[in-house]
Amino acid sequence: MKIIVIGGGAAGFFTAINIAEKHPDYQVTILEKSNKLLQKVKVSGGGRCNVTNERNTPSELVQFYPRGQKKLHPLFKTFSTQDMANWLYNRGVETTAEEDHRVFPISNSSQTVIDCFLKLAESNNIQILKNHALVKLELSDSHWVVHTTQEAMNADKVVIATGSSPATWKILKETRLEMTAVVPSLFTFNIKDERIADLQGISFERAQVKIVSTKLVEEGPLLITHWGLSGPAILKLSSWGAYELEEKKYHFEILVNYLKVASDQSRQQFQEYRNLHPKRKVFNYPLFSLPRRFWERMVEYCGISDQIPFGELSKKQVNKLLEELTQGRYQVIGKSTFKEEFVTAGGIKLSEVSLKTFEAKRFPGLYLAGEVLDIDALTGGFNFQACWSAGWVISESV
Ligand SMILES: Cc1cc2nc3c(=O)[nH]c(=O)nc-3n(C[C@H](O)[C@H](O)[C@H](O)COP(=O)(O)OP(=O)(O)OC[C@H]3O[C@@H](n4cnc5c(N)ncnc54)[C@H](O)[C@@H]3O)c2cc1C
Known part of the structure; x- marks a missing residue:
């Protein structure tokens, strides 16, 4: 034979x-x-x-x-x-x-x-x-x-x-x-956004990423790169959404929850911390085990001065910060390969x-x-x- x-x-x-x-x-x-x-x-x-x-x-x-x-x-x-x-x-x-x-x-x-x-x-x-x-x-x-x-x-x-x-x-x-x-499948998302610019290398143990106007949602480690976002949460989305994202020509919106907890729990935890430490400056005390540089960037982005203590945050500032951390909206403008793997x-x-x-x-x-x-x-x-x-x-x- x-x-x-x-x-x-x-x-x-x-x-x-x-x-x-x-x-x-x-x-x-x-x-x-x-x-x-x-x-x-x-x-x-x-x-x-x-x-x-x-x-x-x-x-x-x-x-x-x-x-x-x-x-x-x-x-x-x-x-x-x-x-x-x-x-x-x-x-x-x-x-x-x-x-x-x-x-x-x-x-x-x-x-x-x-x-x-x-x-x-x-x-x-x-x-x-x-x-x-x-x-x-x-x-x-x-x-x-x-x-x-x-x-x-x-x-x-x-x-x-x-x-x-x-x-x-x-x-x-x-x-x-x-x-x-x-x-293509297994790609990372290109995002140009001041919230994550120059923060490459910062990672989150468990984040949730949703693609707006689709049923696509995944959880897992998330990594900020030179070009945008990568890590298992993103690669899984690129794989399950391979055809849908190609149809969108790799231009779409995502919602990112950087925390391991849902938004209502995050509010409760934030409040508890605030009650315990009203005099601590927000800028100096990253919550939810977030990487310090990322926390500082988010605090700045939400217009919170580095001198404001937790106790003096306005309701609007708290809402804005929690929204950025649990439902950050980002525009994806293309794709890149992940360590050449695809x-x-x-x-x-x-x-x-x-x-x-x-x-x-x-x-x-x-x-x-x-x-x-x-x-x-x-x-x-x-x-x-x-x-x-x-x-x-x-x-x-x-
Ligand atoms: C950078 C990178 C890293 C990866 N890492 C992993 C990993 O760690 N784990 C994992 O599970 N997967 C990984 N993958 C995916 C994995 O490599 C592929 O799924 C797998 O190699 C597919 O094997 P294959 O034999 O079907 O195809 P291939 O490995 O692509 O082999 C096909 C072969 O056929 C030959 N060929 C094509 N056309 C013809 C022709 N007309 N006549 C004769 N020969 C032809 C090609 O030259 C090639 O040598 C990775 C992929 C890439 C790109």
């Missing part, structure tokens, strides 16, 4: 290795259009490779996939995040989970994962052909003809793992595979594949895995996990 895997990235390598391990008699070839392998694995997780996540139950996992969601339940039931950690461990790569459940190799280097994959490809006699770009895919009688920039090759089965390449999606559309619109929302429709085998329903012998499909997730190792699980399922099915 001759199997051609197209794409020398995460999904391509993982699928090829598992097929070759299970079927030593199969001839497995990886075709890669560039002269580099596993490029995204190399830069992933800031060079540390957030290889998977500690969360392991399928019902919990699927909640991290805005595109995919419940449909991915059987996938993670078959090959879970724990299965991936075990897979790596059994092949010499130990991993460790961080407090926020993200899993990394203990070496803290993506090269460990790359070395493992390359070694396994070699020991399992996988042929790797670089500079071989797929240009056309044809079904001829009972076999596939893979036309590349170098040569045409025959295969009994083909796995497409070409990631988010617009040129390759075009080729796949010509093969009559249907796809959704594709838009994924593409959209791809080949999931209705095109059987979610038990990842084989194309209308094209037996053709399989798809990874970002080429309409699956994407929040940050945390979930995007790779979708590649690993699909690769495993395909290796069982071929």
Whole structure:
């Protein structure tokens, strides 16, 4: 049996290795259009490779996939995040989970994962052909003809793992595979506003951010950057709102609650503090554990002089300050990438594949895995996990 895997990235390598391990008699070839392998694995997780996540139950996992969601339940039931950690461990790569459940190799280097994959490809006699770009895919009688920039090759089965390449999606559309619109996901919000200008690096443990006139609202750590706002709360919004925000051309309004408490509780806590310390100067005593520089900026912005004590604040000043802290209104004027990390929302429709085998329903012998499909997730190792699980399922099915 001759199997051609197209794409020398995460999904391509993982699928090829598992097929070759299970079927030593199969001839497995990886075709890669560039002269580099596993490029995204190399830069992933800031060079540390957030290889998977500690969360392991399928019902919990699927909640991290805005595109995919419940449909991915059987996938993670078959090959879970724990299965991936075990897979790596059994092949010499130990991993460790961080407090926020993200899993990394203990070496803290993506090269460990790359070395493992390359070694396994070699020991399992996988042929790797670089500079071989797929240009056309044809079904001829009972076999596939893979036309590349170098040569045409025959295969009994083909796995497409070409990631988010617009040129390759075009080729796949010509093969009559249907796809959704594709838009960016996992981006940060550009905001030019005196309230946060020059405060880059200041972070908030748990903030809530709402996008005005939508149902989009998320909670989590929030970070002020040179360009605006970032951090998990923003990245989650960018992922769940990928299509809605693209429609708005990345111009919209947000409401930010910087506090861990709701606005009525914040009023009560503020009042209690005020009653206890009426003589303390507002400027000098940040409340709600807010970073000092941010508190000072907000106090100034609300027109409260640095000499005014809590006891002498007018009702209007208190209202203004609490409103800024719990319902600050900001205009988003664009997007930026987060540490160069991004994924593409959209791809080949999931209705095109059987979610038990990842084989194309209308094209037996053709399989798809990874970002080429309409699956994407929040940050945390979930995007790779979708590649690993699909690769495993395909290796069982071929
Ligand atoms: C900077 C960055 C950091 C990231 N960090 C993480 C992280 O820590 N954890 C996580 O879970 N996710 C992370 N992601 C997302 C993750 O990298 C992707 O979801 C994942 O790499 C997708 O794997 P893939 O194999 O589907 O696609 P890719 O890794 O993009 O591989 C596709 C391969 O196919 C090749 N190809 C394309 N077209 C053709 C063709 N016509 N013929 C032959 N070959 C072709 C491409 O050259 C490429 O090598 C990160 C993404 C970025 C950009």
